[in-house]
Amino acid sequence: MTDIRPAVRFAPSPTGRLHIGNIRTALVNWLYARRSGGTFLLRLDDTDVERSKAEFATGIAEDLAWLGLTHDWMVRQSDRFERYDGAVERLRAAGRLYACYETADELDRKRKRRLARGLPPIYDRAGLKLTPADHSKHASEGRKPHWRFLLGEPRSIAWDDRIRGHQAIEIATLSDPVLVREDGAFLYTLASVVDDIELAITHVIRGEDHVTNTAVQIAIFEALGAQPPAFAHHSLLVGPDGAGLSKRLGSLSIASFREAGLEPMAVASYAATIGTSDPVAPFPDLAALVARFDLSRIARAPARFDPEELEQLNAKLLHELPFEAVASRLAALGVGGGAAFWLAVRGNLQRLGEALDWWLVVEGPIAPVIEDAELCAAAAGLLPAEPFGLQTWGQWSEAVKAAT
RNA sequence: GCUCCCUUCGUCUAUCGGUCAGGACACCAGAUUUUCAAUCUGGUAAGACGGGUUCGAUUCCCGUAGGGAGCGCCA
Numbered sequence: 001m002t003d004i005r006p007a008v009r010f011a012p013s014p015t016g017r018l019h020i021g022n023i024r025t026a027l028v029n030w031l032y033a034r035r036s037g038g039t040f041l042l043r044l045d046d047t048d049v050e051r052s053k054a055e056f057a058t059g060i061a062e063d064l065a066w067l068g069l070t071h072d073w074m075v076r077q078s079d080r081f082e083r084y085d086g087a088v089e090r091l092r093a094a095g096r097l098y099a100c101y102e103t104a105d106e107l108d109r110k111r112k113r114r115l116a117r118g119l120p121p122i123y124d125r126a127g128l129k130l131t132p133a134d135h136s137k138h139a140s141e142g143r144k145p146h147w148r149f150l151l152g153e154p155r156s157i158a159w160d161d162r163i164r165g166h167q168a169i170e171i172a173t174l175s176d177p178v179l180v181r182e183d184g185a186f187l188y189t190l191a192s193v194v195d196d197i198e199l200a201i202t203h204v205i206r207g208e209d210h211v212t213n214t215a216v217q218i219a220i221f222e223a224l225g226a227q228p229p230a231f232a233h234h235s236l237l238v239g240p241d242g243a244g245l246s247k248r249l250g251s252l253s254i255a256s257f258r259e260a261g262l263e264p265m266a267v268a269s270y271a272a273t274i275g276t277s278d279p280v281a282p283f284p285d286l287a288a289l290v291a292r293f294d295l296s297r298i299a300r301a302p303a304r305f306d307p308e309e310l311e312q313l314n315a316k317l318l319h320e321l322p323f324e325a326v327a328s329r330l331a332a333l334g335v336g337g338g339a340a341f342w343l344a345v346r347g348n349l350q351r352l353g354e355a356l357d358w359w360l361v362v363e364g365p366i367a368p369v370i371e372d373a374e375l376c377a378a379a380a381g382l383l384p385a386e387p388f389g390l391q392t393w394g395q396w397s398e399a400v401k402a403a404t
Numbered sequence: 405g406c407u408c409c410c411u412u413c414g415u416c417u418a419u420c421g422g423u424c425a426g427g428a429c430a431c432c433a434g435a436u437u438u439u440c441a442a443u444c445u446g447g448u449a450a451g452a453c454g455g456g457u458u459c460g461a462u463u464c465c466c467g468u469a470g471g472g473a474g475c476g477c478c479a
Contacts, residue, residue, distance in 0.1 A: 115405055118406070167409095173406075173474095174407095180477085182477060243472090277416085300409070303415095
């Protein structure tokens with residue numbers, strides 16, 4: 001038994017920007033790697049060339065970089081097609097792939113028919129019953145098949161999920177998955193397994209929307225003669241109203257948080273602690289999150305994402321930031337006064353004496369933003385509408401600009 | 405429709421049959437502070453519902469309701 005370093009991966013598809021739910025998955029993987037001394041792979045799942053966009057790939061990289069989630073290496077599936085081709089050949093040689101000719105419309109009709117009968121809309125394996133004559137007929141008509149993986153006889157596929165515990169899924173409730181499209185493109189189901197094998201991924205940590213994929217993929221791991229990795233599926237987030245998050249992802253993008261002036265560590269702290277048995281609290285840096293990370297503390301129930309809670313966390317974090325952390329930002333705003341100014345304005349003032357001290361060192365009409373409203377108003381004739389209770393750097397810098 | 409998962413204070417959660425059901429955030433009150441913030445002290449607040457099993461259920465079982473997810477030639 002050799003000692004294997006854990007290897008995890010975060011595998012977004014570049015078909016959009018990262019949102020709070022995505023980043024939670026990324027963070028759990030990253031924290032797991034850092035906590036265990038393992039490696040973190042960023043894998044761009046861009047097998048769907050129609051939907052994948054270069055701009056999203058760079059956007060995802062930006063989002064991760066903003067949060068400080070550095071990767072040890074990166075691959076893109078579009079660079080690995082020949083690997084998938086090899087796997088397809090092996091599966092075909094093993095008799096686990098069969099050709100199907102249904103059109104999308106036909107499949108859709110089949111699904112609806114089964115649904116109408118109260119049956120689960122799984123594939124009827126019609127392709128398996130095709131005779132050699134049928135195949136040559138399709139070929140002579142110029143029709144190209146898509147290829148499905150034969151899951152096999154009814155049985156239960158089980159694994160010990162690192163978050164959900166023992167899981168078992170019946171093959172009878174699953175469709176034989178399409179692995180190769182009619183146009184020859186490989187599908188995620190196959191590509192992901194091949195990559196996890198060849199890149200020696202030891203732990204697949206992802207959202208619970210993948211649990212049935214896991215059953216299918218374990219069967220593919222086995223068909224390829226590979227030992228499946230450990231799996232862990234975390235619950236998804238729901239919105240403040242308790243409904244799924246998927247509808248309004250735009251406003252929940254990491255990019256929008258950045259634009260709103262939220263602290264990256266506020267976002268990371270929130271994403272890492274929500275839905276865990278640890279209190280939701282601000283952490284000063286990622287190392288502090290690594291130190292407390294534990295997969296077993298992640299709850300199985302969906303957690304509620306509340307933007308207000310994130311803002312409160314951000315305010316708390318902002319109010320605790322040391323001067324060194326904001327010195328360059330203050331300078332960029334043209335704010336003088338140094339540490340004394342910041343200590344006063346960040347909401348940490350203890351005594352008026354201190355206030356007067358910093359008042360003396362602050363230059364310019366910036367003062368009203370910060371302290372003793374009356375005193376400042378009298379001094380500068382300026383009084384921001386909401387000098388206190390600012391929750392984000394964005395709000396704060398706007399207040400500064402309004403006052404100057 | 406079928407399958408899987410989930411359900412404890414407003415929110416995130418602890419509890420592996422016997423607890424005054426604990427903590428954190430939020431909220432309320434008081435203290436401190438010549439304002440605010442911060443800090444300190446205290447407080448309000450919870451086992452979805454109905455059956456079982458048991459001397460005893462938040463905890464185990466069944467059902468109901470509610471929520472999440474899946475059932476793609478998307479990932």
